[in-house]
Amino acid sequence: MMNRGQIDVAALRGRHPHHFVGLQREQRMLALVAAALIALLLLGMAYLDFFDAKTLRGITKLGEVAILMLPPDPGSWAHFQLYFWALIETISIALLGTLTAAVLALPLGLLAARNVTASRFLRFLTRRSLDTIRSIDILVWALIWISVVGLGPFAGVLAFATSDIGSFGKLFAEAIEAADRKPVEGIVSTGGGKLLGVRFGILPEVFPVLASQLLYYFESNTRWASVLGVVGAGGIGLQLGEAIRVLELQQASFIILMILIAVALIDVISNRLRFALIGRRVQTA
Amino acid sequence: MSSPIVQLPEAQLRPLLAGYNATVRSRRWHTLLIFVAVVVAMGLSSIAAEVSLPTFVDKIGNFTGYIGRLFHLDSGRGVWTDPVEWYWGLGRWLRLLGETLVMAYVGTALGVIGAFFLSFLAATNVTPNRWLSVVVRRFCEFCRTVPGLVFALMFVIAFGLGPMAGVLAVAIHTLGTLVKLFSEVVENIDPKPVEGVSSTGAAWHVAMRFGALPQVLSGFVSYTLLRFEINVRESAVLGFVGAGGIGMDLFEAIRKFYYSDVSAILVMIVITVALIDSATSLIRHRLLGLMDGHR
Amino acid sequence: MLRLDGLVKEFGAKRAVDSVSMIVPPGQFVGVIGQSGAGKSTLLRAINRLSDPTQGSIWCNDTDVMALKGRGLRQWRARCAMIFQQFNLAGRLDVLTNVLMGRAFHAPVWRSVAKLWTAEEKAMGLSALESLDIARLAGQRADTLSGGQQQRVAIARALIQEPEIILADEPVASLDPRNTRVVMDALLHINKHFGITVMCNLHSLDLARKYCDRLVGLAGGQLVFDGVPAALTDHVARDLYGLEASDVVDADQRPVLVLGGAQGLAVANP
Known part of the structure; x- marks a missing residue:
């Protein structure tokens, strides 16, 4: 050795x-x-x-808070009903906001995509606008819309619709740029114009990708929608914020539990839908 | 030259056309059904969410008016005419913006450190114990699903108003997301180097250090930087519930209709976010290039 | 009659096509041969103006192709159909819709966008498909078809353009031997029965000799051979494919196409 x-x-x-x-x-x-x-x-x-000694005290306090939250309990049947309908409202806000944003974002995504929009200036302008929208948080949008249409869930819907345009526009543009250029070339080579190339060469190819992104966003937006109420834009966040503020912690934890269950359900459903949309196709693509 | 299309006789054409039309029709029904389902869902949601188009049409003018007012000083002049007046609170806002960045950094760092260790426990291919993996996964799912703002609300009760609550909220949310992403990276590694190190008789943590870590590092760094970008955005609004950072002033400005202050702070946030985004993407490309170069 | 005059296509500093001039009388079956990277694809794409030539001119009868733009350009593309190595179909659309893209120039845009084809258009598409034996697949999604079937869909798309010229860019390079014959026979049939000019890029010299009336050889973007297949002796072929031909065979074990002749000269099939 x-x-x-x-x-x-x-x-x-x-x-x-x-x-x-x-x-x-x-x-x-x-x-x-x-x-x-x-x-x-x-x-x-x-x-x-x-x-700082304050930190240690805070951790002790946090332990107490956690214990006070258990077990989750709505308090009364009337409370449960109230929370249930607020949850439905929350999901509705997320659904409407997400869909509206997606519809509005599609033309912007096309404008921002290199293989669709030839003008470099137009693309740059679109991308910068999308980035600006994206860098302003949904809560800020919610507050702005509250100032415009008043307190309530409608402001929440509008907040998602504006805020998600930025994210969707960027994601859509990337999906469109990643699309195979061969089908478009096939259509252009027959004498078809740009419009037909986009309509038949690009959109059918990217549609499943866009739909699956939309489903992902719907799920995560439901989570976000549950806090919009904290600033007054409708949904269950109003009750949650209130419960925490008045230290009704068992009710707060019950609401959190409801949100978790709702998100898990939406996750299951959207996975099913996503599979139905693209599942069978993924292997060959 | 004649047309290369020899038209089929009617008798032959008809069944072909019928077959094609039948296929297309069933597909169109399918599409229509999905479309109707979506429209119905939207209709029901708009009732639940109290959507009112008349209000919207009625108030949309307010929105453009609001955006317009954002860029005008109290005196009615455009903000650009008097930048000093517009940014009268620059010193304070810069300090708060700095605090926001520190919150994002500390929150990300704490979350990453936790996620780094937990992800090896959570990844099904290298976990030392299957049950441990399940427990870690469930815990992180919880941290991920509960919105950061809810954590912030709870932490404000425990730690009082201030950035501490915000940092912890960011950290715990980062932990939840990154453990999922990190453990996916770990699950995708090539098992041979780990087996190679283990076969020399090395302990689990040694096998991870020399077998797995080199393979996952670039993925970890990439996700961490992306998360940092997101956390900067999030930290900027945690102040809405009193959890520190520039969000406190922004919230107050919006609530009290200090229009030019709102635009001043928003412009600062947008620029900061844009700078951070370009910086992190630069670092990401540099680092990944460096790591690949030395492999 | 198609006339190319001093056609040049540059990509940055590289000349992919270097002053190519030739005249193609109507009804000819022209095979374009040469190593990969010799500029064959670029030449065909330049004629259809999928990519614009840097210099030179293209004339078709009295049409100055280089001067065309907008609707005129699209009309020219409708007159010279293209067939691609990778078929270039829209995979998620059904076969007949893919074929009807061949009427894109003739039908009004709004009608095409809404997929509102007329009965005549559908009949045309189905007839074209049936002439290639695949009309029964009309309702299927294009990406569920085999490579040979997809290439036949692409040919049907070219047919209903009612073109004067068909430009086929390596139409059989992705196909197995049986489908190679089906596709090449179809092109030959179109050429001989309807008098449509065919310009076809080919890798295999065997195929080129068997199907073409005239062979054009490119090397480094320049036209280095132009004549009947019989004039393409093994000696000329060796010049065309350069000295590497034999080296490639020695250097690695990639599948090779053996060139006719006892010398055993072979060309690598990338």
Whole structure:
């Protein structure tokens, strides 16, 4: 068996300098980056008063809060009914908002796609607008729409419809750009115009992708819709925010439970639908 | 030159046409059915969500008016005419924006550290214990499904108003999402290097360190950076429920109709988000290039 | 009559087609041969103006093809149908709809967009499909068909354009030997019975010799051979495919097409 002492590191280094240098430089770089990131984390935590007696007290308090939440309990039958209809309202907000946004986003997605819109300026303008819409949070949109149409679920619907245009427009544009260009070429080569190329060459190909993205968004929007009520844009968030504020924690946890069940149900349904839409096709595509 | 189409005799054509029409018709019925289902669902939802087109038509003017007012100072002049007046609170807003970024960073970092360890426990192919994997997965599903804002509301009760509640909300939501994504990355690795290291008699954590980690690192980094972008956006609104950051001032400005303040803060957020997005995508490409280059 | 004059197509610094001039009388079956990357595809795509040539001119009878744009250009494309190696069908649409795309130029746009085909158009499409033995597949989705069937759908699409010229870009490169024969026979039939000019890119010299009236050889984008198949001796073929031909066979074990002749000269099939 070889003894460690027999390995002449200096000689090896002389013969294969790149092994030593390369490794060392890379490791040193990585260590440096990691150290910087951790230092930044500690500084940040200090800045936000993490290392403070208050934190410890907060954690104890959090434990108490968690215990107070159990078991989930709506309080009364009337409360349960109220929550149930608020949940229906929440799902409706998400559904309507998502669908409206998708319908409005499709033409914008086409405008932003390289293989449909030739004008570089138009594409740039569309993309920047979509990015701007996207970088403003749904809650901000909700507040703005509340100022316009008043408190209530309608403001929530409009908030989703505007906010999701940004995300959908970008996703749709990417899906359209990823579409195979061969069918379009086939149609253009027969003397068909751009419109026919898009209609028959691109849209049928990307439609299942768009539909499945829409279903994903519907699911995640239902989650978001359950907090819109906290700022007054309808849905179960109103009750949830209220329950937490007045420390009716068992009711709060019951509402959270209802939301979790609703989201899980929608997840199952949308998976089924997605499968029906593209499931059979995925293997051959 | 004659037309290359030799028209089929009617007797031969008719059954072909009938067959084609029948196929197409059944497909069209199918499409129509889906369409009707969607329309009905939308109709029912619009009743539940109190959608009212008259209100919309009536108030849409308010929306454009609102957007217009956002860009006018109290004096009625455009905001661009007097940037100093527009950004009268620049110092305070910059500090709050900085706080928002720190919240996003600390929240992301804490979430990533937790997700890093949990994902190896959750991934079905490398987990040391199947039951542990199920427990971790369920827990993370919970963290993912409950909206961050709800966590923030709870944490505000425990920790009081301020960024601490926001950071923890971001961290816990990040943990939930990233464990799912990370464990998917781990599940897609090539098992041979792990087996290779394990076969030398190495312990589980050693096998993970040298067998699995090199394969998953670039995926982890990619998802982390994407998550950071999302967290910056989210941190900016956590202040709506008192959980720190620039959201507090934004919420107040919107609620109290300080129009030019709203636009000033929004413009700052949009620019910051755009800068962060381009920076992270730059870092992502650099890092991935670096890692692939040295493999 | 199709006339190309000093046709050049550049991609950046690279000349894919380098001053090609030729005259194709009506009704000819022209085979375009050469190594992959010799500019065969680019040449055909330039004639249909799927990609615009950098220099030179294309004339078809009295039409200055290079000057066309808008509706005129689309009319030209309708006159010279294209067939592609990968069929270029819309996979999720049914076969007949794919074929009826061949009427895209003739039917008003709104009617096409709404898929409101007339009875005559449908009859035309079905007749074209039946002439290729696949009318019974009219209602199926195009991507459920085999490669050979898909290429026949593409030919039917070309037929109902009622074109003067068919440009076939490696129509059989993705097909097995049996379907290769079906497709090539169909092209030959169209050429001989209806007098439609066919320009066909081919990899296999055997096929080129068997089906074409005239062969045109490209190397490095330049026209280096033009003559009847009989004039394409093994010596000329070796020039055309360069010295690498034998090297490729030695270098790796990719499937090869053996070129006629006892010398055993072979061409790699990429």
